[in-house]
Amino acid sequence: MAAREAMNLRAKERELLVRFLLPPLAVALLLFSPSVIRSQSAPISPQRGWQVPSGTPGCSVEKSCAELAPAMTKSALGPSPLEENLRYLSDNIGGRLTGTPEADRAVGWAVEALRHAGVDEVHTEKFTIPVGWTEGHTAVEILSPAPFRVHLTSIGWSPPTPEGGITADVVDAGNGDDTGFAKAGATVAGAIVVIHSNLLRTWEDLASQYPADEQIVRRAMNAHAAAIFWMSTRPNMLLYRQIRISDGHLGPLPEAIVAREDAERMARLLASGQEIRAHLEMPNKISSRPVESENVVAEIRGREKPDEFVILGAHLDSWDLGTGALDNGCDAAMVIDAARVVHASGSLPRRSIRFVLFTGEEQVMLGSWAYARAHRPELDNMDAGIFFDSGTGPVTGYTLSGRTDALPAVREALEPIQSLGVKQFTLDAGVDTDNFDFLLEGIPTLVVNQEPANYILNYHAASDSFDKVDMAQLKRQVAIAAVTAYALADRAERIAPRQSRAEIEQLMKDTGLAGEMKAEGLLSQWTSGERGRQP
Numbered sequence: 018m019a020a021r022e023a024m025n026l027r028a029k030e031r032e033l034l035v036r037f038l039l040p041p042l043a044v045a046l047l048l049f050s051p052s053v054i055r056s057q058s059a060p061i062s063p064q065r066g067w068q069v070p071s072g073t074p075g076c077s078v079e080k081s082c083a084e085l086a087p088a089m090t091k092s093a094l095g096p097s098p099l100e101e102n103l104r105y106l107s108d109n110i111g112g113r114l115t116g117t118p119e120a121d122r123a124v125g126w127a128v129e130a131l132r133h134a135g136v137d138e139v140h141t142e143k144f145t146i147p148v149g150w151t152e153g154h155t156a157v158e159i160l161s162p163a164p165f166r167v168h169l170t171s172i173g174w175s176p177p178t179p180e181g182g183i184t185a186d187v188v189d190a191g192n193g194d195d196t197g198f199a200k201a202g203a204t205v206a207g208a209i210v211v212i213h214s215n216l217l218r219t220w221e222d223l224a225s226q227y228p229a230d231e232q233i234v235r236r237a238m239n240a241h242a243a244a245i246f247w248m249s250t251r252p253n254m255l256l257y258r259q260i261r262i263s264d265g266h267l268g269p270l271p272e273a274i275v276a277r278e279d280a281e282r283m284a285r286l287l288a289s290g291q292e293i294r295a296h297l298e299m300p301n302k303i304s305s306r307p308v309e310s311e312n313v314v315a316e317i318r319g320r321e322k323p324d325e326f327v328i329l330g331a332h333l334d335s336w337d338l339g340t341g342a343l344d345n346g347c348d349a350a351m352v353i354d355a356a357r358v359v360h361a362s363g364s365l366p367r368r369s370i371r372f373v374l375f376t377g378e379e380q381v382m383l384g385s386w387a388y389a390r391a392h393r394p395e396l397d398n399m400d401a402g403i404f405f406d407s408g409t410g411p412v413t414g415y416t417l418s419g420r421t422d423a424l425p426a427v428r429e430a431l432e433p434i435q436s437l438g439v440k441q442f443t444l445d446a447g448v449d450t451d452n453f454d455f456l457l458e459g460i461p462t463l464v465v466n467q468e469p470a471n472y473i474l475n476y477h478a479a480s481d482s483f484d485k486v487d488m489a490q491l492k493r494q495v496a497i498a499a500v501t502a503y504a505l506a507d508r509a510e511r512i513a514p515r516q517s518r519a520e521i522e523q524l525m526k527d528t529g530l531a532g533e534m535k536a537e538g539l540l541s542q543w544t545s546g547e548r549g550r551q552p
């Protein structure tokens with residue numbers, strides 16, 4: 018059903034494009050030769066009101082990155098379609114769960130915006146996710162000791178409750194460790210378990226949460242719980258959506274995030290010796306077959322080795338309670354504007370730059386995994402991947418995810434943007450964002466490091482909206498991303514060779530990535546060759 022709605026909506030978007038966008042393009046085609054059009058890319062919706070400055074040079078001369086960096090920075094920090102692009106994505110399209118019509122509209126938005134950024138070529142690449150999912154009308158009724166309203170939302174890709182819902186006791190399993198479950202004992206069987214949480218404050222809290230949650234779900238399954246109520250990790254009734262680490266299939270049992278204050282109230286009632294009985298309805302809508310989605314890919318062709326390439330990537334999809342501005346609309350708009358900046362520089366790097374907006378990231382990088390699989394035959398030609406997915410806190414540098422061998426080259430190449438904050442390089446690797454599958458293919462990846470600012474409070478939450486974006490900082494991210502991509506693509510030598518499977522395996526051990534993948538149930542995908550460089 019979702020797919021059919023998506024098709025209808027896409028037809029509507031196309032109609033809008035034809036009505037409003039094609040006529041000016043047709044006029045432009047009549048007036049200018051193709052090479053002139055490329056350099057003058059007429060501004061059209063969705064970046065209404067923004068004009069390409071006259072005299073923007075075409076891609077014809079080559080300068081070193083160090084020479085170009087100041088001009089690129091100026092272009093990034095100056096007037097641009099960035100803000101209006103992001104506003105449109107956040108407010109007009111909104112939350113965009115992969116496989117829904119909103120995500121498809123976001124793909125259309127990205128294609129148009131990239132075209133107007135002046136890249137050589139834009140296309141989409143289809144892939145399928147195993148199951149389409151949207152939330153139904155989630156509700157819980159407290160039957161005893163006395164009714165009170167509980168605010169909650171299903172986690173992503175949670176199975177629906179059975180027809181008629183679940184009527185069960187609510188029991189407290191503490192923070193979900195062995196002690197908590199042991200204390201709750203046999204009462205967990207058939208019950209809804211409340212799991213306490215600490216407030217989420219730091220990147221470290223976030224990184225440790227996912228593997229810990231996996232273990233808690235396993236304990237709940239072993240104790241035959243009927244469902245899980247996770248106490249929200251954010252205060253003030255804030256709800257958010259997250260997902261059980263998986264390969265895009267449904268989770269093992271119904272799970273909901275419950276407003277922190279409501280979960281605390283239930284815990285206090287239970288602690289005072291009262292029994293709570295509740296009726297839970299979570300009629301999530303599940304597709305009967307795999308659902309199609311698309312990555313958006315644009316390219317600026319290199320001048321010397323056009324078949325070799327660097328990817329500048331961010332994810333376009335988001336969770337759906339908020340409008341996905343910090344995660345990761347800001348960087349989707351940023352990647353598009355970085356393409357504009359590189360194009361407007363008037364120079365071409367030695368190798369090509371691919372600007373890729375992935376969908377399916379929130380379902381554990383399904384889009385970038387699909388991209389890596391589909392492009393395996395040419396991955397020897399991929400020199401590096403650069404990924405942004407951390408909101409708009411000040412940039413501190415990049416993590417090279419264990420690639421010490423790439424460190425000297427990266428440090429030297431990014432010298433021109435030290436003043437923008439790119440100073441520290443770290444080596445931590447995690448199951449965090451779209452670099453994951455490229456890392457497992459042996460390709461050097463850079464993932465931006467940023468101060469958390471307001472990212473963690475609003476992470477995946479209903480409050481992740483356009484007003485949270487620090488636009489001045491986002492413009493600095495455009496400059497950083499554009500110069501990074503250009504600098505790596507323009508180097509005489511690649512920053513580091515592609516690793517063999519044995520070398521990747523060693524990296525996974527050295528960085529602790531293997532341990533995290535094991536805890537999250539992902540290691541078997543590597544071992545079986547399903548994910549990562551082929552044995």
Ligand SMILES: [Zn+2]
Nearest residue numbers: 332344345406
């Ligand atoms: Zn993200």
